[in-house]
Amino acid sequence: MSAAPAPQLPIGLVVNPASALGRGRRVAQRVRRALDALGVPSVVIAAASAAECQEAVRSAVAAGLRALILVGGDGLVGTVLQVDAARELPIGIVPAGSGNDFARQFRLSRDPDRAVARILAAEVRPREVDLGVVETPGGERWFAGGLSVGFDAAINRRANAIRLPLGPLRYQIALVTELLRLQPRHFTVSWPGAHRPFRGLLATTMNIRTLGGGIPIAPRAEVDDGRFDLVLVDECSRLRVFSVLGHLVRGRHERLPEVAIVRTAVVRIEAGDEVAYADGERVGTGPFEVRLEAGALRLLA
Incomplete structure (x- = not known):
């Protein structure tokens, strides 16, 4: 009898539920439905403050994740980048903030279904991007x-x-x-x-x-x-x-x-x-x- 396939690690879905008066939460719900439809497991990481978000991300990464998807704007990207363990994972972004300048650089779609499709397709070859300190x-x-x-x-x-x-x-x-x-x-x-x-x-x-x-x-x-x-x-x-x-x-x-x-x-x-x-x-x-x-x-x- 052949061994059962190993369970697939989930993707961490990071969201600020208060972003843009609730837009981040609504977009995250659609992103999760898109992942569910494709059979991709996910866990939601939601927190109202930057410190709480960073601690929640640390805990989720320690529990085991294959990647992160950030649903928000430049502020959320900056918040997550302060977590050393998060920078070790591939990161996708679904823009849902006010400025979205980092997402604009890559012409990332604001449509959750299109964004998820692009993120999953990129898992085989993530793009290496410079960061500043x-x-x-x-x-x-x-x-x-x-x-x-x-x-x-x-x-x-x-x-x-x-x-x-x-x-x-x-x-x-x-x-x-x-x-x-x-x-x-x-x-x-x-x-x-x-x-x-x-x-x-x-x-x-x-x-x-x-x-x-x-x-x-x-x-x-x-x-x-x-x-x-x-x-x-x-x-x-x-x-x-x-x-x-x-x-x-x-x-x-x-x-x-x-x-x-x-x-x-x-x-x-x-x-x-x-x-x-x-x-x-x-x-x-x-x-x-x-x-x-x-x-x-x-x-x-």
């Missing part, structure tokens, strides 16, 4: 999308305070509000072979092309080239700021004299008491020591 006096944080310091971080903070389910419109409202109180910042940015003090608007380290729900701040960034796109924007007059930002939101800012985009795998950013954000979540104050970890994520995409 930022070290501050307060500790270390992994990120998938970008580290914002300056004007874009201020927009992120204000957008996070808007609780209405407005999607990318939250960032547009926050951008206009921050423009009215715009002040240049002092930065000192260093990377191999360069040391640059300057007054400006931002010093942002990007692994992907967009932030803020689709703003193409690093229009040529790739997730598997072993380098960040470091975006620096110098101080300019308030009138000129409108022109610079107008070019930036359309991804046409690369040749502007106020803008520099540098490709590097490591960077140090000093910005006084400026608060940085990574993947849409608060990191804290610097200095910020940023490094790229090539191929650190096996993405099911």
